[in-house]
Amino acid sequence: MHGTNALAEADRMMTVCNSCRYCEGLCAVFPAMEKRRIFADGDLDYLANLCHGCGACYYDCQFSPPHEFNVDVPRTFARVRAESYARYAWPGALSSLFARNGRAVSIAAAVSMILFLAGFALFDGRSFLSSHEGAGAFYVLMPHVAMAWLFGAAFVGALAALWVGLAKFWRYTDERSKMPVTAGLLLQAARDAARLRYLDGGGSGCMNEGERPDDRRVLFHHFTFYGFLLCFAATCVATLYHYGLGREAPYAWDSLPVLLGSVGGVGLVFGAGGLLVAKLRRTPELQEQETRSMDLVFVAMLMLTGGSGLTLLVFRATPAMGPLLAIHLGAVLALFVTMPYGKFVHGLFRFAALVRYAGEAATPGEAGSS
């Protein structure tokens, strides 16, 4: 019937939940569930990605363990989500990177940083360990054109893989409803995602360490997400400076790229750090052990990227600049390259799920009933 044990378990759970419906007010998952009577794999992938893992339903449920009905929606959906990232990954051969994801991403990061360090040292050993100042200081170590091509290619490759994966996910979850994607739906989903509307237990808060609504992941996620966007904006502005204005990095402390990058970097480090601590403290009842390394390595990579960027900023006028630049570029490259094969995917799939939810909410009755 179902592709995996996790999907079969999710189906059992949704059958229990659909007969109860007490959690209807907590988030989007349960109203979406109520539009269905039969839960095909695509439906479950959709519902699992709609779930923000807030944990409220676990503690509100009269049937959660040790009850014999054994209902644990957050944990089961965490497993289904992780499986869905792998299932729709492109190229498919790389989906195995999701198994032992912590190790795969760590190796990628280490290799990437070592290659940069070694490359810089071999390219110009003396420059590598001396200080450089003024416009174009970074490009003494690696020509700008090489940097642009390498990161441009990695970025485009990652985008392509993410896009194909997202398209596969959408198609598979769309099998029954064939929903047209409109600007209105995208806007609604963007609003819900930007606010993390469904990470609040319906207003009563989320659970992380136990039955008390002690969760502050909304705050940390905002710092992480908006920090990431600011860093990305910094890179875009810097690219414009370079090609449009002919101004070469490094830029002054009060320049727009540095301001954006430093605020973003601080947000990234603080936010991802908060998420990391929250993850480590999360009660085992709400946590899927098999996917834990993927979650941890992703926030660790974001911290490394933000942290190495900030450190580079502080020490860019010293002889440490070379190694720090190598480490930062190594981290960024590894982040790009592994994006389609790790936790980063959650953002896209959840967004797609929110689009679908917005679309279904606009259509009364059962979804995709055939």
Added chain:
Amino acid sequence: MSESRKQYDVLVAGGGNAALCAAISARRAGASVLVLEAAPKFFRGGNSRHTRNMRLAHDSATKTLTGPYTEEEFWDDLLRVTGGKTDEDLARFMIRESKEMLNWIAEQGVRFQPSLGGTLSLGRTNSFFLGGGRAMLNTLYRTAESLGVEVHYEAEIVALKIEDGHFHAATFTEGGRTHSVHAAAFVAAAGGFEANIPWLKEYWGDAAENFLIRGSPYNRGTILKLLLANGVQEVGDPTQCHAVAIDARAPRFDGGIITRLDCVVFGIVVNKEGKRFYDEGEDVWPKRYAIWGRLVAGQPDQIAYIIFDASSLTLFMPSLFPPIAAPTIRALAGELSLDPDVLEETIAGFNAAVRPGFFNPTELDDCRTEGLVPPKSHWARRIGTAPFYAYPVRPGITFTYLGTRVNRDARMVMRSGATASNMFAAGEIMAGNVLGRGYAAGVGMTIGSVFGRIAGREAARNARN
């Protein structure tokens, strides 16, 4: 036995909505409070765990309620469902007090939401808890504990020291040891006895062996029995319980809401002999579901089967177990171990008696049988579209009516007619005062919270004097 060193102002027996409302209100009135809950922490709260709303009177619509529900309308509803088996003075008093509960319970941190899908009929009258009954309980426990109420789990009271309507001490077991605790006032909020099968058998005989208990396995009526044995006046018919027909495959205890079946009105119901025994379409389901437990209890082996066809499959709320399906009535009879000839005959007889009509699943329609005994008065449609489906059903016991008599202060009344000096009761254990029979959605929680709050307040006052 170890003697508890601490002396409490108020001892609360039980851990559900009524108990917590009592504990919180007593604590807020300045009393020291000990709550003894017999269940383990996960199962705390008795049947409140399985509730989802509370029926409270209100004069205008709110953010979550679609319109006013006046005291008079509430009273009319209560009078109708109880058939007059209610204490009018106490019931009207409770309804008046219920208006304030909407605020009071929210002040304790409980959140409400609009009525759930499939319960639109309650959207005006009943306040739904965000996340359901366990969410509400968790909030009440958090509030109680933050106020300094002491709560013990797996602490079952086994004896009460009561003299002439005056409570002195309780003996309870916890962690394999027996303890004794003194308190200036006692609040009994420990539910009914529906999970006590031997007690049910006193009235129902061996049939009770086939009953399923919808809620907590910890509602064994220990406190109720101790109180009645100590001269407290009883109220409510001891032989009666609220029973609905639930899926026979449900666990013996604690299956909760998800084992209910809302499809009786869309099919026919036969007993183990393959024969119909009651009008399945007598009235709309919300007004009839509560009689089917008793009806099934009256059938041989306390089992029955709801039979319907493919045309009805999606007309009702899904439930935990899928229906048993078969391509023909004969095959379905085989699956159910019913006599295939009899079942075919029953279906054929029913189909032949169905008169043409305009089917309307949400209202009393004109689809009925003619010349059939018993008749099916509404929603009667031929059962002929394969596949055919069946749900086996058994009586599912929700609660019992026997309780302790109380006055407006939630103070227990002794058999002599005198009031107890320091004993109070709230919730299911005294529900029979206002709910002598029948049920209306959310009334149990009204009784629990209104009388719980009063019991706590009065117990605290009692303890101070």
